[in-house]
Amino acid sequence: MATLKIDRKAGDNVYLHKDFHGGLSAGLEYVRLRYGEQAVRDYLRQFALAWYAPLTKALREKGLPALREHYDHIFKLEGGEVHFTESPDELLIEVLLNPAVAHMKANGYAISPLFNETVATVGKTICESTPYAMEMLRYEAETGRYTQRFFRRAA
């Protein structure tokens, strides 16, 4: 019979709990099953308007480099593989290894059929009230690989 004790400080570990991807997927699935597909998009838009407000502001003020900086940071943090192609009015983001989907698949988490909306709806919402827009060029549900294009709207 074991007696065990551990004492940890916040700085002892790195904050990176990838099981949270599964939690988000479960949340989307609950909303989809209970309220329908549009509700999932409505929720993600509400979340993106609130959480990414500083990123939207940076996009307005600094342009597309603000988005590249954000996505570069999170893909490095999570060990993803991403390729950026930039021009003054366009940012192409090609995700070759999606760490969220890879982790969920490796650990047996159910992946919501609307998990792609965490990219599509969120990307579109971040661009609201800016001179930019986003379109999804590709999303592979099986792997989570995707390509999205942020671009300056026509005047």
Added chain:
Amino acid sequence: MISCTEFIPAYSELFRFLEARDGKKAVIGFWAYISDHFLNNLRDLVAKNGIKGCWLYWHHTLNEEAADFTMELDEEAGEFRINMRHCPSKGRLLEIDHMKPYPDYCEHCDLLYRRVLEPLGYSYEFDSSRTHKAACAIVVKRGKPS
């Protein structure tokens, strides 16, 4: 992609979304769903290892979440305790200045784990008196609540 480091604000905003849609009962319904469908790892660990399953479950999650805590297991006494000095989830929500956290955010920790552990024959106490400081405590004991 939404990073796993952004999950806590996403979760908080989901609670807010559900409450606006259908009231608090919708939020509680979601917590019950998550407990039933997403906490099978805790359920399986406790079913297989007894109270040590709590240690195994939270040892993994709290280290990855970089929590500030003390965790104790006394298998013979059938007791497991967590003293959370600083919860990384609630702590993050309290630090965000551009987004309003769901006011009853910490209640999910009471419902989710109680719903798993009590049917397995354990009592579950959640001390939420310090959640406004991102601190709390959990005590799990073998045997039904008295």
